[in-house]
Amino acid sequence: MAAPALVALAHGSRDPRSAATIKALVDEVKAIRPDLAIERAFLDLSKPSFHTVVDRLVRKGHEEIVVVPLLLTEAFHAKVDVPQAVKDAAERHPDVKITTSAILGLEAQFLEILDIRMREALRASRVRELDALVLAGAGSSDPVANQAVARLARLWGVRHKLPVTAAFASATPPTTGEAVRAFRSEGRRHIAVASLFLAPGLLPDRAKELALEAGAVAVSDPLGAHPELARVVLARYAVGAVKLVPV
Secondary structure (H helix, E strand, O other), rough: OOOOEEEEEOOOOOHHHHHHHHHHHHHHHHHHHHOOOEEEEEEOOOOOOOOHHHHHHHOOOOOOEEEEEOOOOOOOOHHHHHHHHHHHHHHOOOEEEEEEOOOOOOOOOHHHHHHHHHHHHHHHOOOOOOEEEEEEEEOOOOOHHHHHHHHHHHHHHHHOOOOEEEOOOOOOEEEEEHHHHHHHOOOOOOOEEEEEOOOOOHHHHHHHHHHHHHHOOEEEEOOOOOHHHHHHHHHHHOOOOOOOOOO
């Protein structure tokens, strides 16, 4: 029996850079597991849609599908949009087993990717020293999602022995600009901002703009396509696939 198909499900964006980044990440996943049927899909704003991809897999004869949400926090999309999309797909295809894995989340090993992106930004800005860091996430009305970003910020600060604060692009304070200005009010002048986003888009662009206006010396790119992210996608898939095994 063939292994379950893997659908990497992202939210989607009007920014074409976002879809291109998701494609590159899914290509990384395929490079590690060329034996699997792996597809990318989007909840909204980008193509292909989730329903289009599921329908295509069913037509190809796949009877089991594991959906891996490409989300970093357990916010609205993870709690509402993804379950509803999977429920709708299961109702349309009652003979197909469709399950959802855990989201990507915020793993400690993602700090390695943050460091890579930050080094790239510092080289581009010709900055050699820092005295504070800001970790910028999307932001949510769900405090638990924001606390997850704050926890990762604390880990990052311990890693580099620098003061770090979490900031957000929407829904909750502080903004990146407010976080940078708070550090500057303490006399710190070399403040860099890391973009804790999976892909480029409106929110990371806004976070970067506010940070630079406030005096940040560098702002890193989003996490983007990276083999470590691809390995986490496959780890989530593996756990999801186990849920499909008859007891």
